[in-house]
Amino acid sequence: MDLKSGLPFWLIKNGLSKDYNTLDSDIETEVLIIGSGITGALVAHFLCEGGVNCVVVDRRMASTGSTTASTAQLQYEIDTFLFDLIEKVGEENAVKAYQKCLESIYTLEKIIKKLKIDGNFEWRSSLYLASDAKGFKDLEQEYETRKKFKLPVTLLNQKELKDKFNIDKKGALYNDCSAQIDTFKLCTELLNYHKKNSGLVVYSHTDVVKVENKKEHIIAITEKGYKITAKKIVAAPGFESESLLKEKVMQLNSTYVFVSKPLKEEDFWNEKCLIWETARPYIYVRTTKDNRIMVGGFDEDFQNPKKRDALMEQKNKAILKRFKKLFPDSKIEVDFYWCGTFGETKDGLPFIGEHKEHPNMYFALGYGGNGITFSVIAAEMIKDLYLGKPTDSDLFAFDR
Ligand SMILES: Cc1cc2nc3c(=O)[nH]c(=O)nc-3n(C[C@H](O)[C@H](O)[C@H](O)COP(=O)(O)OP(=O)(O)OC[C@H]3O[C@@H](n4cnc5c(N)ncnc54)[C@H](O)[C@@H]3O)c2cc1C
Numbered sequence: 001m002d003l004k005s006g007l008p009f010w011l012i013k014n015g016l017s018k019d020y021n022t023l024d025s026d027i028e029t030e031v032l033i034i035g036s037g038i039t040g041a042l043v044a045h046f047l048c049e050g051g052v053n054c055v056v057v058d059r060r061m062a063s064t065g066s067t068t069a070s071t072a073q074l075q076y077e078i079d080t081f082l083f084d085l086i087e088k089v090g091e092e093n094a095v096k097a098y099q100k101c102l103e104s105i106y107t108l109e110k111i112i113k114k115l116k117i118d119g120n121f122e123w124r125s126s127l128y129l130a131s132d133a134k135g136f137k138d139l140e141q142e143y144e145t146r147k148k149f150k151l152p153v154t155l156l157n158q159k160e161l162k163d164k165f166n167i168d169k170k171g172a173l174y175n176d177c178s179a180q181i182d183t184f185k186l187c188t189e190l191l192n193y194h195k196k197n198s199g200l201v202v203y204s205h206t207d208v209v210k211v212e213n214k215k216e217h218i219i220a221i222t223e224k225g226y227k228i229t230a231k232k233i234v235a236a237p238g239f240e241s242e243s244l245l246k247e248k249v250m251q252l253n254s255t256y257v258f259v260s261k262p263l264k265e266e267d268f269w270n271e272k273c274l275i276w277e278t279a280r281p282y283i284y285v286r287t288t289k290d291n292r293i294m295v296g297g298f299d300e301d302f303q304n305p306k307k308r309d310a311l312m313e314q315k316n317k318a319i320l321k322r323f324k325k326l327f328p329d330s331k332i333e334v335d336f337y338w339c340g341t342f343g344e345t346k347d348g349l350p351f352i353g354e355h356k357e358h359p360n361m362y363f364a365l366g367y368g369g370n371g372i373t374f375s376v377i378a379a380e381m382i383k384d385l386y387l388g389k390p391t392d393s394d395l396f397a398f399d400r
Contacts, residue, residue, distance in 0.1 A: 003238070003239065004339065005340075006337050008336075008340075009292075010184035012336060014182070014184055018192075020203055024224070030231050032054075032220055034057055035058060036065075037058075037066060037236065038183050039236040039378060040364075042376055042379035043378070047386065050383050054194075055200075055201045055202075059207035067238075069340035071286055072182065072183040073284060073286050074181065074372060075274065076151070082095070082098055083141050085348065089347055089349070097349055097396075098146075100392070100395075101373045104373040105373065107376050109123075109179070118189055119181045123178070124286070125174065125176040126274040127174055128278070129171075129278065131282075135278030136278075152176070155172075155173060156172045158171055167269070206223075208220045208228075211361070213359050218230055235365075236364040237365075246358075249351050250345050252343050253301050254300045256297065256299075256339045259337070260333055268287060274286050283298070284296050297319055343367040349395070350365055352378040352393060352396040353396065353397055354385070355398050362385060366378050
């Protein structure tokens with residue numbers, strides 16, 4: 001699948017990671033992880049920390065799937081309002097899912113600090129803007145719901161929003177426990193750390209085309225015909241799950257992003273907070289360490305790469321126009337732009353854990369706008385499943 005086009009900023013900023021070898025013999029390992037994006041890297045991290053022997057394979061150059069295209073905003077609030085999610089999956093599960101997303105941001109910070117690696121992690125506040133009167137009504141209901149379950153949230157009215165952020169909208173939900181990272185850097189550093197310290201082995205350009213289940217083990221067969229024998233396989237293939245999972249569990253969409261030229265400190269809004277909005281299509285906004293503004297959005301509900309790429313210029317203009325409506329005096333100018341595919345599930349939650357038609361496999365499919373927080377949750381949960389510890393895996397089960 002063609003996951004992205006254009007010039008993803010993180011790849012330009014960091015350059016390609018040191019390449020890994022391509023598999024050229026049969027091997028054995030305890031756990032095979034398919035996919036070296038942020039999900040696979042986090043799964044490898046948790047398993048290595050648990051003393052499990054792992055191999056990671058990727059059909060591309062390591063970590064160059066959706067992870068390089070991400071805007072990498074970390075928010076506990078998912079695309080589905082909590083009050084809507086309660087309708088869909090029940091109160092207990094919906095609240096737990098939100099709480100887990102919140103915890104995952106702290107978990108990620110802890111990992112970075114513990115390993116002393118660099119993922120450009122920065123805590124940020126976040127604004128969820130009401131784009132119109134209906135949006136504000138929804139935000140009021142969402143505020144009451146989140147407050148009831150003690151999730152961190154403040155409701156700003158029009159005046160408070162204008163006074164504090166100089167944004168002229170009906171109101172916004174505000175929280176100060178969001179974050180932003182450079183996912184590609186983090187992913188590369190995680191893999192390198194465990195390669196050096198935990199005996200992790202990573203193979204690039206190694207495509208798994210078939211999986212065979214045996215009584216005591218499972219075998220992955222690569223495009224070149226080599227066999228990887230393992231006790232378990234963790235599938236972390238991002239939005240390319242079709243070759244590993246029989247069931248269709250997501251809708252594939254396209255999204256568009258640009259990053260501005262660097263600006264001066266005084267050219268930014270208060271707190272350089274993350275911003276998104278209730279309008280559909282929406283824009284999502286963050287800043288970078290080198291003082292750029294990154295704006296994405298104007299999603300389309302198709303995946304066709306030709307059709308997706310043909311719209312890039314037009315989408316850029318639309319995103320810029322929407323941004324300038326929020327900040328009419330901004331000196332923003334586009335530097336690089338790209339677009340990417342992303343998947344969405346019906347309830348906005350990921351699929352994590354076992355699937356009855358795929359014995360000896362765990363899936364880590366963190367779909368939606370919060371893919372990275374879901375990756376953290378999936379990685380920790382799969383480690384617990386493998387080590388036989390209790391988990392909340394029912395929350396994200398395929399048959400939920
Ligand atoms: C433009 C954009 C903006 C986004 N913004 C955000 C955001 O702000 N916050 C957020 O949390 N999330 C965001 N996301 C989503 C987030 O980036 C993804 O959820 C996350 O990067 C997925 O990581 P992954 O490791 O699961 O997938 P990937 O990074 O795609 O990694 C999967 C890897 O598996 C490999 N693979 C697949 N099948 C096979 C196979 N059979 N054999 C071998 N290798 C295989 C692929 O080559 C790939 O490298 C965004 C996504 C996009 C595209």
